[in-house]
Every structure is written in structure tokens, then in C-alpha cells.
Amino acid sequence: MGEKDLHADGGALALRMAEWGLVPTADPAAPLRYPELPAREEPSAAEAWSRAREGMPVSAALARELAADGLLRGVRIAMSLIVEPKTAVLVERLAQAGATVGVYCHAHECHQYIADELASRGYAIEANSAWTPAQEREGALRLMDRIRPNVVIDDGANFARLLVMERPALLPQLIGVAEETTSGVRAFQAMQAARELPFPVVAVNDSQLKTRFDNRHGTGETCVATTLELLGAGCLAGARVAVMGYGPVGEGFARRARVLGARVTVVELDPVRALEARFAGFDVARAAEALPAADMVVSATGVRHTLPLDLLRTLPNGCRVVVIGGIANEVALDQVVAAGGAILPGEKDGISQLRVPQGPTLALLAAGDGVNYAAGPGNPIEIMDLSFAVQILAVEHLLRNRGALPNRVLRLGPDADRRIATLALAVRGVTLDAAPEADTADGSTFVPDWRVTRFSDAVTTPAAAPASPNPKELP
Numbered sequence: 053m054g055e056k057d058l059h060a061d062g063g064a065l066a067l068r069m070a071e072w073g074l075v076p077t078a079d080p081a082a083p084l085r086y087p088e089l090p091a092r093e094e095p096s097a098a099e100a101w102s103r104a105r106e107g108m109p110v111s112a113a114l115a116r117e118l119a120a121d122g123l124l125r126g127v128r129i130a131m132s133l134i135v136e137p138k139t140a141v142l143v144e145r146l147a148q149a150g151a152t153v154g155v156y157c158h159a160h161e162c163h164q165y166i167a168d169e170l171a172s173r174g175y176a177i178e179a180n181s182a183w184t185p186a187q188e189r190e191g192a193l194r195l196m197d198r199i200r201p202n203v204v205i206d207d208g209a210n211f212a213r214l215l216v217m218e219r220p221a222l223l224p225q226l227i228g229v230a231e232e233t234t235s236g237v238r239a240f241q242a243m244q245a246a247r248e249l250p251f252p253v254v255a256v257n258d259s260q261l262k263t264r265f266d267n268r269h270g271t272g273e274t275c276v277a278t279t280l281e282l283l284g285a286g287c288l289a290g291a292r293v294a295v296m297g298y299g300p301v302g303e304g305f306a307r308r309a310r311v312l313g314a315r316v317t318v319v320e321l322d323p324v325r326a327l328e329a330r331f332a333g334f335d336v337a338r339a340a341e342a343l344p345a346a347d348m349v350v351s352a353t354g355v356r357h358t359l360p361l362d363l364l365r366t367l368p369n370g371c372r373v374v375v376i377g378g379i380a381n382e383v384a385l386d387q388v389v390a391a392g393g394a395i396l397p398g399e400k401d402g403i404s405q406l407r408v409p410q411g412p413t414l415a416l417l418a419a420g421d422g423v424n425y426a427a428g429p430g431n432p433i434e435i436m437d438l439s440f441a442v443q444i445l446a447v448e449h450l451l452r453n454r455g456a457l458p459n460r461v462l463r464l465g466p467d468a469d470r471r472i473a474t475l476a477l478a479v480r481g482v483t484l485d486a487a488p489e490a491d492t493a494d495g496s497t498f499v500p501d502w503r504v505t506r507f508s509d510a511v512t513t514p515a516a517a518p519a520s521p522n523p524k525e526l527p
């Protein structure tokens with residue numbers, strides 16, 4: 053193994069190694085040197101699948117309950133999710149619980165070895181990492197026609213919106229949709245506002261067990277890790293990083309980047325979120341102030357054209373551009389190309405040169421897609437166990453309330469979050485005390501008696517003895 057000077061990257065590698073439990077033993081007077089890390093070995097599809105299965109006990113328990121109940125028997129589910137090992141486990145579990153499951157996946161989100169493994173195990177799958185946008189659309193329509201879904205599990209609302217526009221004949225049998233992410237929930241809310249939402253949607257994203265874990269922790273962690281993987285361990289140390297959007301995803305990235313030595317400036321449009329960022333100790337600035345000075349710009353908004361052509365032109369040459377939201381054209385590549393710019397192969401896989409006309413040449417990661425899933429392994433298994441547990445409860449909710457739900461964007465109640473959290477704690481060997489004086493039937497919520505106030509409930513102390521007079525103050 054070669055050796056690496058740990059000062060060269062501002063200490064970022066040292067921090068990573070410390071996280072992994074590798075402690076330097078070097079003479080403190082000598083320059084710190086650590087062995088080069090061995091290259092990561094990619095597991096086979098079957099190994100990755102079984103590793104994911106072992107790491108997802110919570111969704112397993114819920115799927116077993118559904119299987120015992122028989123609720124999924126004969127139900128047809130079309131799923132549009134990133135195809136990687138954790139998704140394969142979800143497919144397997146829903147199928148074992150009695151559903152017919154088919155999967156569609158966008159080309160840039162398709163881990164081909166897992167797509168091939170799903171196909172070889174007999175699952176209906178329409179996914180190919182080499183597809184053009186036109187082929188993706190055809191593949192999605194083919195899956196709709198093959199599965200004729202009762203339930204859609206969607207990610208970004210793209211599949212279900214295509215179904216509304218291109219296959220309206222399939223709508224009568226569609227019981228509802230479970231939507232995985234923020235940008236998809238926004239799209240369905242827009243349909244609802246336009247009175248054009250023809251089915252109930254469970255906003256899986258909005259459950260606490262999704263947003264407060266997947267968006268805040270998993271995405272931040274894996275986007276930082278993949279960025280380090282692509283750009284080198286020292287890429288954040290001392291770097292000026294502008295994070296656009298301080299929702300849970302932006303917050304997760306900003307906090308971790310700071311730990312690795314980045315000087316983070318947050319760019320936000322929402323004053324409350326901007327204030328939160330300020331109170332968390334970040335600089336907050338307008339895009340026009342932060343971007344020209346940035347070594348790296350990170351889009352965490354999930355909003356189209358967060359980085360439009362005019363802002364891209366203000367970035368310094370060589371600036372790294374990273375998307376961690378993941379909607380199409382979050383970085384306005386359409387505008388760049390239309391204005392005569394180009395996206396060219398870069399120094400290594402996963403990094404392209406973005407030539408901005410009348411502007412800089414930038415280093416674009418993962419072709420402007422969400423960096424953690426397009427160029428890395430996606431969210432951690434333990435996190436996806438929770439997100440998919442919410443998905444399973446969303447499917448259960450749609451089926452149990454079939455025909456009784458309004459065509460609106462709905463949230464699962466706090467009971468679903470509590471059920472998943474209790475299971476997730478149990479598999480980690482943690483049990484909690486029962487809440488005292490629980491007044492509700494399920495013992496879950498402490499409801500105070502509103503008549504009890506400080507006036508009626510104060511503890512009466514014995515009357516204080518009169519203070520002995522200070523003789524010096526007596527007349």
C-alpha cells in the first residue's frame with residue numbers, strides 16, 4: 053500500500069479515517085502519514101441484494117404483517133424507483149406478501165447489474181442504463197400496460213403523471229399512489245391545486261420517518277461521501293461551498309461539509325429557513341454574492357433552473373457543480389446547450405466539463421443528476437429501511453381505505469411514524485418507558501387536563517418562618 057501525506061488535503065482524509073476507527077500512530081513531531089486505503093470491492097448482484105435484505109429488518113417486519121393479513125394478495129403494483137439493491141428488496145418483499153410487482157427505472161438511476169438480476173429472477177422490469185429519453189418513456193408505458201397497476205409507488209411523480217396523460221384508460225383501476233420524494237409531492241400538489249388529481253396520493257416523503265431521516269441524514273451523508281469519492285478526500289477542506297436550499301437535504305449536506313472543513317454559505321429564498329441556517333452558524337447570502345466566490349456550488353432545492361444560465365455565467369472557472377436534489381435541469385443544462393454551450397467528458401467518470409457560453413468551464417458531477425444515486429450507491433441501507441417501511445404503510449393505507457380516500461395529497465398520521473420508530477428501536481435493542489398518565493386508548497399521547505393550572509396545582513410549602521430582625525437595622 054502506498055502512503056499519503058495527510059496535510060495535503062487539509063486533514064479531510066484524517067477525519068474520514070478517524071470516523072472509520074483508524075487512529076494515527078505517527079510520531080506527533082513527524083508529518084502525519086497514513087496508508088493509502090484499499091480500493092472498494094464491488095459485490096455481486098446477489099451479494100448486494102442479500103446484504104440489503106439483512107440491513108432492512110423494519111420493512112421486513114411490516115411486509116410480514118401484510119403477508120399474514122393477505123391484504124396484498126392479487127394486488128398489482130407498478131414501481132418507479134431507483135433500481136439498486138435496496139429497491140430489489142422492496143420488490144421481493146411486496147411480491148412475497150402476495151402482490152404482482154413491476155418496476156420501471158430512469159436510465160441514469162439504473163444500476164444495471166441489479167436490473168439484470170431482477171429480470172433473471174422473473175420480475176417484470178423495464179429499465180436500461182443506456183436508454184435515451186424516448187426509450188425511457190416507451191419503457192414506462194410498456195410497464196403500465198404489462199402491470200395495469202392498482203397502486204403506483206412513484207419517485208418524482210413522473211410515472212403517475214405519464215399514466216394520467218398517456219394511459220387514462222388505466223385510471224379506473226388505480227386505487228392510489230405512494231410518492232417517495234419532495235419534488236414529486238410538489239408536482240401532485242400542483243395537480244391538486246389545478247383540480248386535476250384523479251387519485252389519492254400518500255405523501256410518503258412528508259412522514260417524519262422519511263424527511264427527518266432520509267432527507268436530513270441519509271442524503272447529506274451519501275452526497276458528501278460520493279462527492280469525496282469523485283473529487284478526492286480533500287475536496288471540501290478549506291473550500292468555499294455555496295449550498296442552495298436549506299431544506300432537510302441542504303441542511304444535511306451543509307452540516308457534514310462544514311465538519312470536513314468547508315466554508316459553507318447558504319443561499320435560500322425562504323426567510324425562515326435562511327434564519328435557521330444563520331442560527332446554525334452558516335453564512336447566508338444572495339446567489340449573486342455567494343456564487344462568484346465559490347469553489348463548489350451544491351443545489352439542494354429540487355427546483356428546475358435553480359442554477360440558470362445567467363447564474364452559471366457568474367461562477368469562477370473550474371468551479372465544481374453538484375446536484376443533491378435531483379430534478380431534471382436543476383442546473384439549467386437545457387439553457388446552456390440552447391445557447392451553444394456543451395457538456396463534454398471530463399477528467400474521470402462521473403465528472404463532466406460544462407462549457408458555459410460566454411462564461412466559465414465548470415466541473416459538473418454526475419451529469420447534473422442527484423450525485424449520491426447517479427454516481428454512488430444511494431442512501432444507506434438503514435435509512436432506506438425506514439423510507440420503505442413508510443412506503444409499505446402507505447400501500448397498506450391505500451388498500452385498507454380503498455374507495456374512501458379523497459383525490460388529494462394525504463399524509464400518514466403520527467401513528468404510522470410511531471409504529472415504524474418503535475420497530476426500528478426494537479431491532480436496535482432499545483425499548484422506551486411508557487408515557488406517564490397516558491389518557492388515550494392506545495397509550496400513545498399524553499393529553500393534559502386543561503383545567504389543571506399553576507393556580508390550582510401549585511405545591512403548597514409550609515409558611516416561611518418570619519425572618520429574624522437584623523438588630524443593626526432596628527431603630
Ligand SMILES: NC(=O)c1ccc[n+]([C@@H]2O[C@H](COP(=O)([O-])OP(=O)(O)OC[C@H]3O[C@@H](n4cnc5c(N)ncnc54)[C@H](O)[C@@H]3O)[C@@H](O)[C@H]2O)c1
Nearest residue numbers: 233234235271297299300301319320321322353354377422
Ligand atoms: N438525492 C437524494 O437521494 C434525495 C433524497 C431525498 C430528497 N431529495 C430531493 O432533494 C430536494 C430537496 O429536498 P428537501 O426535502 O430538502 O426539500 P425542501 O423543499 O424542504 O427544501 C428545498 C429548499 O430550497 C429552497 N429553494 C428553492 N429554490 C431556491 C433557489 N432558487 N435558491 C435558493 N433556495 C431555493 C426552498 O426555499 C426550500 O427551503 C427535493 O427535490 C427532493 O426530492 C433527494
